[in-house]
Amino acid sequence: MVFRHPVLIFISEKHGNYFAYVQKFNSRILSKYTLLLGEEKSVIQSFSTSVDRKFISLMSLSANGCVYETLIPIHPSDPEKKQRVVQSLLLKSVVSGNARSGAALTVLDQDHVAVLGPPLPASKECLSIWNTKFQTLQTSKELPQGTSGQLWYYGENLFMLHGKFLTVIPYKCEVSSLAGALGKLKHSQDPGAHAMPHFVNWETSQGCGHGSQNSEQSKRILRRRKIEVSVQPEVPASTQLLATIQKYSEKHIEVELRKFLAFKRTPEFHTIIGDVIIGLLGRCKAEPSFYPRNCLTQLIQTHVLSYSLCPGLMEAALEKADVQILQLCLQQFPDIPESVTCACLKIFLSIGDDSLQETDINMESVSDYTDTVQDGEMEEQSGILQNGFNPEEEDNCENCSQELIEKPQTSTKESTSCPVTPKRAALLNSVLHSAYSETFLLPHLKDIPAQHITLFLQYLYFLYLKCSENATMTLPGIHPPTLNQIMDWICLLLDANFTVVVMIPEAKRLLLSLYKFVKSQINICSELNKIEASFRELQKLNQEKSNRGLYSIEVLELF
Structure with missing residues (x-):
């Protein structure tokens, strides 16, 4: 209930993405929110909600045993528009990740939640009360007969299925405080001291001694304090x-x-x-x-x-x-400076694969093109020209060493497998998409180590081969690098580091492949220019002919 009006909240899942829907019946508005799960993406097993003045607090229990919180505004700025909300970690490892009968979560008040499930993999199921404000365990109760993973809280009573029975456990949350959360709250009083009431009724205090005078004076003080508070700027x-x-x-x-x-x-x-x-x-x-x-x-x-x-x-x-x-x-x-872009490129090329595995990286620009092509498929495509270029084709070049020409299988294997991991590829793609000025970028590219330049060139050459596999010369995925970006960065790297790369033995095969691919592009562009010129001549002929309404067949031969 939100302001005495019923609100329906439900969660849906599609391809690992979770969406929260808030249906208000008083205004008949359905708002949709995309739940951004953050670094640790996991399956949501149970969720519960609480409401304050401005937000709906959506708490979810994931399969990894952690409790997350998502704040949803009660009055969104644009209810019809799809919005995104971020989940934050509230409690860590409150239940075991491999609970057999499932786990459940319910909100008790603003600072307490109840969790149903085994705290450890080998332990029995327990009902645990957690303080979310101080992240401490308040109390727990072992359930030897097991549960069905269902838990409710209503009227200061916890309801759950324990064995074959519906069990009701009365529980009232205390006021959340640091002393209470740490178990150090003391209720001791001096023997001679009288218990002072927490609230003072100014009406009943009139009957005491100077009650009338005191009450009037106290009321004036309260009114003055209210005025002082009200005039303070927000x-x-x-x-x-x-x-x-x-x-x-x-x-x-x-x-x-x-x-x-x-x-x-x-x-x-x-x-x-x-x-x-x-x-x-x-x-x-x-x-x-x-x-x-x-x-x-x-x-x-x-x-x-x-x-x-x-x-x-x-x-x-x-x-x-x-x-x-x-x-x-x-x-x-x-508006990122070129020096900062190159500094990012250095880190993306030098960081270890182990560190990348533990990092949450946006993989939209990387699709299945990073997979290695199977050997059988390569054998079938070995004689096919892909957009005018065949990576296995060997040209008679006097400057090419005979050793490189005699090993086409190794070259094919290197050109059809991605030289970097998918996460590193996503980072490098973000560099390819960044804006730059060639004049300011080239000096900073010279500071990158030669082995990293070679790795980046191998990745760019791999992207070009993937572009060449289809007629559109594009890569699959969301926001992939374009062919122009790939070509521009290949030229930038070679212009800035050619004298260094040419001295590296590992880069000789790559430079040979790049030479052949440039030569093939020159040939295909030349042929396209011939076809374009022929079509222009045909267009001129059609314009010169008068439209007599006669039917004719023309055979054109293009050489």
């Missing part, structure tokens, strides 16, 4: 967020940031986001251990930032070798 949400950044933990900042981003955007929204980035980076410099990657990711995904608005962001990401942040910046910032 602190802007952006100022509150900047103050929170300097004081609180990373998780608290992330929650407050998601609340701030859920508000309706103002005309100065991009400058406010820039100030928030500067505040986060300032604290990162003061505290080296503080690096809020999730907050920075949310801010970049607002699509209002640029390099000139927050120049220190990519510098900090380069220092941390944070390829996830660097990829997002390359995809969204239109």
